[in-house]
Amino acid sequence: MAERVRVRAMMPPGHVRAPVYLRGKEGVIERPLGAFHNPEQLAYGLSAEKKPLYRVRFRMAELWGETAENPNDTLDAEIYEHWLERL
């Protein structure tokens, strides 16, 4: 059973790595990708701790509503753990 997550809906101003169209949306962890230096710190020339990155899979209907052209198609996006809430 794939682990369900929701992308956090927070809106901090600045360089972040979670596109707005995914925020607040629910998906499943498709696979862990390892840990990488946090680009949201690197972007400001700061030292950056490593953060786990996941490939998250979303249904098109979750992103665009049941009227999506192909509601059962899926979209994968790579999202850092600090942007995910476990459901």
Next chain:
Amino acid sequence: MASTIHPMSDTDGRRWHDMGGQDAGPVPMEGHDFALWEKRVDALMVLCGSKGLFTVDGLRRALEDMGEDAFEKHSYYERWIAAVNQNLIEAGIYTLEELGTRMEEIAARGPTYGEAQNG
């Protein structure tokens, strides 16, 4: 309401570059060749990254902070060289005084590539 550029404080939270899912016009498919200076800007970014002066994340951050206005007014590599400069200044690689002095020196050599390199 008149649109105002507040690159660091977009009131609705969505920054101008974050356009996924929004309506968009057709994608222009015509390609173009790159000018020598554009290739040099690209090479400069590679050099800055390999020397550890800043990362592509810093480039992106500076580009995003410019706001949509810069996207309309300036070309791709014009925005890149401004973002590279912003990051190098922030990293303390050179001062604005040093940059200004150097730009004057090179401009004084003449307007062509050949003259500019003859220093």
